[in-house]
Amino acid sequence: MSNLAENIIPDQEPKIVIRNIGRTFHIKKSPAGPHDFVALQEISLEVQKGEFVALVGPSGCGKSTLLDILAGLAKPNSGAVFIDGKQVTGPALDRGIVLQGYALFPWRTVRQNVEFGLEIKKVAKGERREISTRFIDLVGLKGFEDRFPHELSGGMKQRVAIARALAYDPEVLLMDEPFAAVDAQTRETLQDELLRIWEETRKTIIFVTHSIEEAVFLADRVAVLTANPGTVREIVPIDLPRPRQNSDIRSSPEFGWTRHKIWELLQNQPPADHRAGEQRPVADAISPSAAL
Amino acid sequence: MNTKDIIIRRIILLAIVLLAWETLPRLGVINPLFIPPLSGVITALRELAGNGEMATHAAISLQRAALGFAAGAVLGLPLGLVLGGWFPRLQTALEPLMELFAQANPLILFHVIILFLGIGEAAKTFIIGWLCLWPVTFATITGVRTADPTLLKAARSLGLGRAGLFVRVTLPAAAPSIVTGLRLAAGYAFIMLIAAEMMGASSGLGWLVIQAQESYHITRIFAGAFVITLLAITADWLLKLLGGRFLSRVESGADDYVRMQGSAGKI
Numbered sequence: 001m002s003n004l005a006e007n008i009i010p011d012q013e014p015k016i017v018i019r020n021i022g023r024t025f026h027i028k029k030s031p032a033g034p035h036d037f038v039a040l041q042e043i044s045l046e047v048q049k050g051e052f053v054a055l056v057g058p059s060g061c062g063k064s065t066l067l068d069i070l071a072g073l074a075k076p077n078s079g080a081v082f083i084d085g086k087q088v089t090g091p092a093l094d095r096g097i098v099l100q101g102y103a104l105f106p107w108r109t110v111r112q113n114v115e116f117g118l119e120i121k122k123v124a125k126g127e128r129r130e131i132s133t134r135f136i137d138l139v140g141l142k143g144f145e146d147r148f149p150h151e152l153s154g155g156m157k158q159r160v161a162i163a164r165a166l167a168y169d170p171e172v173l174l175m176d177e178p179f180a181a182v183d184a185q186t187r188e189t190l191q192d193e194l195l196r197i198w199e200e201t202r203k204t205i206i207f208v209t210h211s212i213e214e215a216v217f218l219a220d221r222v223a224v225l226t227a228n229p230g231t232v233r234e235i236v237p238i239d240l241p242r243p244r245q246n247s248d249i250r251s252s253p254e255f256g257w258t259r260h261k262i263w264e265l266l267q268n269q270p271p272a273d274h275r276a277g278e279q280r281p282v283a284d285a286i287s288p289s290a291a292l
Numbered sequence: 293m294n295t296k297d298i299i300i301r302r303i304i305l306l307a308i309v310l311l312a313w314e315t316l317p318r319l320g321v322i323n324p325l326f327i328p329p330l331s332g333v334i335t336a337l338r339e340l341a342g343n344g345e346m347a348t349h350a351a352i353s354l355q356r357a358a359l360g361f362a363a364g365a366v367l368g369l370p371l372g373l374v375l376g377g378w379f380p381r382l383q384t385a386l387e388p389l390m391e392l393f394a395q396a397n398p399l400i401l402f403h404v405i406i407l408f409l410g411i412g413e414a415a416k417t418f419i420i421g422w423l424c425l426w427p428v429t430f431a432t433i434t435g436v437r438t439a440d441p442t443l444l445k446a447a448r449s450l451g452l453g454r455a456g457l458f459v460r461v462t463l464p465a466a467a468p469s470i471v472t473g474l475r476l477a478a479g480y481a482f483i484m485l486i487a488a489e490m491m492g493a494s495s496g497l498g499w500l501v502i503q504a505q506e507s508y509h510i511t512r513i514f515a516g517a518f519v520i521t522l523l524a525i526t527a528d529w530l531l532k533l534l535g536g537r538f539l540s541r542v543e544s545g546a547d548d549y550v551r552m553q554g555s556a557g558k559i
């Protein structure tokens with residue numbers, strides 16, 4: 001685990017460099033005939049060590065595609081990703097990923113799920129147990145070690161997924177809409193806990209969401225993505241004080257103002273020609289809270 | 293309704309059926325020549341158990357069923373894994389042929405099979421194994437091909453290679469389906485076993501029933517049927533126990549599916 005005393009040096013080399021990423025899918029079957037669909041175009045972003053960056057954008061703007069590329073699960077058609085100056089060529093244990101949906105192994109208990117990465121890393125059994133105990137405690141699931149996923153609530157499953165991604169001590173945590181499937185109240189609790197865990201572990205986090213509110217609450221910076229093709233429209237720094245967890249920050253004027261600014265960014269995007277008939281504001285498709 | 297209530301209801305219902313079985317033939321409501329009272333069947337059972345006949349024939353039958361089942365499983369599992377996991381295109385191409393094989397009842401070709409393999413144990417193992425092979429193969433293919441892609445993705449993100457993915461994710465994900473296939477196959481094994489023993493054998497439970505039939509020992513027919521059913525249920529129960537580890541973990545209707553298919557097979 002990284003040292004808590006380690007400070008973020010502002011002008012050090014970025015932890016993650018995303019340079020001019022492009023991703024095109026060849027669509028074979030469609031009413032318009034076979035064509036190339038540009039999912040991501042010239043995506044560039046730099047993330048500092050220990051930083052919390054949120055990617056926000058409407059459904060289908062390529063957030064998951066970008067995260068897959070960062071995880072090394074997919075290759076970009078152009079551009080490259082560097083972590084600590086080294087180009088990403090495939091998946092590795094320096095990055096932990098929490099996928100959309102829980103993706104827990106149903107035949108494994110909570111503990112066995114958390115230990116999965118450690119087994120692959122060939123960590124000895126005793127040490128594995130010690131580590132899994134620590135991370136199960138960290139996500140607040142003490143006492144549920146021997147439960148199976150189908151015996152857990154959605155929020156608990158999500159905690160297991162987070163513990164599993166943290167257990168093998170990756171430096172970077174990639175999260176794809178991790179709280180999208182849980183109810184509003186659980187969601188706020190999980191957001192609070194994620195911030196606490198982040199402060200305890202000082203991981204670099206890239207967090208994908210389609211909720212503006214969630215992005216503003218969690219992140220140091222929010223990268224606003226727009227669709228067709230997926231591009232970074234703007235990167236908005238969030239100057240809200242920390243710690244934000246267990247606070248009333250969501251109702252502060254600064255919070256509301258920041259949220260509104262991002263909402264406008266998503267609202268004002270030029271409509272793509274082939275969607276001209278569809279006048280629905282993009283932000284409506286993003287989050288119910290965005291319309292507030 | 294809690295489990296205790298369910299168990300009590302089941303016991304009550306079973307008691308009613310058994311009581312009816314005993315009294316209706318005795319009262320002459322049912323002709324005891326067709327359905328003898330329960331006590332008569334029990335007497336026949338004790339007689340066959342006492343002189344060791346039942347044990348001998350049951351052991352032979354069990355051995356045949358186990359051998360055929362094992363042959364089907366030992367071939368079907370790897371066949372399903374290879375076709376489902378590594379050669380999905382080949383599998384798609386072979387599917388109609390495999391469906392045809394699965395539907396082909398080896399009993400129809402029994403005499404042809406005997407020409408090749410003789411009337412001995414080989415022919416019986418072959419037809420039982422043939423019937424067991426297909427449900428195992430198909431269930432394994434289905435299990436492998438329907439393994440949750442997000443689970444594979446999660447494991448892949450940890451840098452797990454192809455072989456590791458197969459052993460740690462695909463196989464356990466396919467396990468419930470494979471167990472379902474094995475249970476279906478076990479059911480088929482007993483059905484085919486009895487048929488094969490009735491057609492050409494000089495031992496086994498199927499032969500025992502045929503003997504009883506020819507000598508109008510109706511109680512013995514029922515005694516034989518009772519033991520066959522008991523063995524089939526025990527085999528299914530054992531496989532269910534084996535698969536329970538996986539089956540209880542996924543909210544699938546595997547259990548109902550086996551029952552449905554099992555009863556369809558018996559018709």
Ligand SMILES: Nc1ncnc2c1ncn2[C@@H]1O[C@H](COP(=O)(O)OP(=O)(O)O)[C@@H](O)[C@H]1O
Nearest residue numbers: 025026037039058059060061062063064065066
């Ligand atoms: N394997 C694929 N083949 C074709 N199109 C894809 C594929 N994966 C994603 N897409 C398309 O790329 C776009 C971005 O998808 P995705 O990254 O999942 O969006 P998001 O996560 O932002 O909702 C979508 O329009 C989707 O239909």
Ligand SMILES: [Mg+2]
Nearest residue numbers: 063064100176
């Ligand atoms: Mg997505």
